[in-house]
Structures are given as structure tokens and as C-alpha cells.
Amino acid sequence: MPLFKRNPFGHILFIKRFLIQTLGLISHGRYRKFNDLQIEGMDVLRNLPDQKVLFISNHQTYFADVAAMFHVFNAALKGRDDNIRNIGYLWKPKLNMYYIAAGETMRSGLLPKIFAYVGSISVERTWRSAGKDINRQVKMSDISNIGKALDDGWVITFPQGTTTPFKPIRRGTAHIIKTYKPIVVPIVIDGFRRSFDKKGLLIKKRNVLQSMVIKEPLDIDYENEPVANIVEKIEYAIEQHPSFLKVLTPEQIKEQEELNEKRKFWS
Ligand SMILES: CCCCCCCCCCCCCCCC(=O)OC[C@@H](O)COP(=O)(O)O
Numbered sequence: 001m002p003l004f005k006r007n008p009f010g011h012i013l014f015i016k017r018f019l020i021q022t023l024g025l026i027s028h029g030r031y032r033k034f035n036d037l038q039i040e041g042m043d044v045l046r047n048l049p050d051q052k053v054l055f056i057s058n059h060q061t062y063f064a065d066v067a068a069m070f071h072v073f074n075a076a077l078k079g080r081d082d083n084i085r086n087i088g089y090l091w092k093p094k095l096n097m098y099y100i101a102a103g104e105t106m107r108s109g110l111l112p113k114i115f116a117y118v119g120s121i122s123v124e125r126t127w128r129s130a131g132k133d134i135n136r137q138v139k140m141s142d143i144s145n146i147g148k149a150l151d152d153g154w155v156i157t158f159p160q161g162t163t164t165p166f167k168p169i170r171r172g173t174a175h176i177i178k179t180y181k182p183i184v185v186p187i188v189i190d191g192f193r194r195s196f197d198k199k200g201l202l203i204k205k206r207n208v209l210q211s212m213v214i215k216e217p218l219d220i221d222y223e224n225e226p227v228a229n230i231v232e233k234i235e236y237a238i239e240q241h242p243s244f245l246k247v248l249t250p251e252q253i254k255e256q257e258e259l260n261e262k263r264k265f266w267s
Pocket of ligand 1: 019020023027059062063071090099101102103105115118128162164
């Protein structure tokens with residue numbers, strides 16, 4: 001019998017639990033006090049198996065998105081319905097939870113290194129590094145680590161791999177889905193970019209409407225569905241398909257204003 005129980009990545013579980021509880025205590029007010037996170041779909045979480053679940057989400061801040069999900073997931077498993085009231089849900093948190101993160105982000109200081117112990121599967125992005133476009137090979141150990149984490153529990157991923165909205169979905173996510181065949185649960189978050197700084201550590205604005213919607217698992221034919229199909233399904237599910245892009249460009253706004261001027265003439 002080993003002295004400390006570890007997960008498949010060698011992390012000592014009681015340290016992981018201590019970190020989740022401490023960071024959870026510090027961050028709770030960011031979703032419950034300075035802001036009031038609106039949640040939908042916590043019942044979906046209660047109906048999931050304990051392993052082989054992949055959460056796909058749009059991405060707004062480096063750290064606050066995942067922290068909010070850790071709160072919501074644990075609260076749901078302790079019977080809260082669409083709220084994270086009474087932080088007692090962190091007494092025995094779910095420990096087999098992981099998230100996929102950019103290695104460079106998780107190495108960028110002491111705090112991210114502590115966050116990494118909470119469950120980072122750190123990967124080297126193939127197309128972006130240090131804010132620049134690059135092109136490098138997928139690291140096979142990154143793929144197998146994701147498989148290892150799915151075998152052990154729940155994994156959160158941001159298929160766009162960047163916090164810039166409406167960037168394309170990386171095909172890698174679809175390959176992971178076809179390879180490991182997890183249950184895929186979409187999540188859509190909003191208001192995080194407005195209420196936190198880019199990293200999600202500082203509070204930028206209070207009383208912003210933050211929301212998190214957990215959707216029913218996707219229907220996927222793992223064997224026969226082409227990667228491109230899965231990519232498109234993800235785009236719609238996390239509301240990052242170009243058709244959701246309703247922001248007008250300055251030219252379009254000008255055009256509309258000119259049209260309004262003309263309308264005035266006729267009225
Ligand atoms: C109960 C609460 C427990 C709190 C636990 C704390 C968990 C800390 C979570 C850290 C999550 C880190 C996720 C990182 C995802 C990521 O890697 O984002 C950055 C990149 O895309 C780079 O984006 P960009 O610079 O926009 O290209």
C-alpha cells in the first residue's frame with residue numbers, strides 16, 4: 001500500500017484536493033459576489049458517467065473559464081441545481097477532472113504551475129507559440145496523455161485553442177474524439193471576457209452578466225463520421241460557427257447609417 005494515493009499522472013491526490021479547495025475558496029466570490037454566474041444544464045452533468053467525458057467549450061480567459069467549470073461541476077455532483085451556492089460542495093471534490101492547456105501558458109509563472117497540479121494536460125500547440133503563428137508536429141505524448149486522462153475521468157478542452165473569438169476549431173479535437181470515443185458535452189460561456197482581464201485573474205468589471213450553458217451530449221458516429229463533419233458540429237454546439245457572428249464591421253455600420261439617412265428623406 002503506497003503512502004500517498006496518486007492519479008495516473010503521478011499527482012498526489014490529497015495535494016490536488018487541498019489546491020482545489022483553497023483555490024475554490026479564493027475564487028468563489030468571482031462568480032457569486034462580484035458577479036452572479038447564471039448557469040443552465042447542471043442536470044446534464046449529473047447524468048454523465050464518471051469517466052470518458054470530454055467537455056468542449058468556447059474560450060474567453062486563460063484561467064477563469066476552467067475555474068468556473070470546476071465550481072459548477074462539483075456543485076452539480078453535490079445536487080445543486082443551476083447554482084453554486086454554499087461552497088460545501090468542495091468538501092470532497094471530484095478529483096479525476098482535467099483540462100487541456102497550452103504548455104507555454106502553464107509554464108508562465110508560479111501561479112500557473114500551481115494551477116497545473118489541479119489537472120493540466122499541457123500540450124504544445126502546433127500552430128501558435130509566444131503570440132506568433134508557427135508550424136510544428138503534433139507531439140504524440142500529448143495525444144496519449146489526453147487518452148490517459150479520459151480513461152481516468154472528465155476532460156475540459158477549448159477546441160479553438162485560443163481566447164480570440166470565432167477562430168476556427170482545430171481538427172485535433174475531432175481526431176481525439178474519433179480515437180478515444182468519449183461522450184462529448186458542449187459548454188457555452190459568456191461574460192467572462194468582460195468581467196475579467198485576459199488571464200482571468202483580475203476583476204475588470206463587476207455585475208456583468210456571466211453565463212454558462214451545459215448542453216446535452218453530441219450525437220456522434222465515431223467510426224463513420226468524417227473529421228470535417230465533427231468540426232462543424234462542434235462549431236455550432238459551442239456557438240462559434242461564423243453564422244453566430246453578429247458583430248458588424250465599421251463599414252457595415254456606416255452603410256446602415258447611410259441607409260437610415262435615406263429613409264429619413266422618404267419619411
Ligand atoms: C473549484 C475551483 C478550483 C479552481 C481550480 C483552478 C484551476 C485553474 C485552471 C487553469 C486553467 C488553465 C486553462 C488554460 C487554457 C489555456 O491554455 O489558455 C491559454 C491559451 O489558450 C492561449 O490563448 P491565447 O493567448 O489567446 O492564444
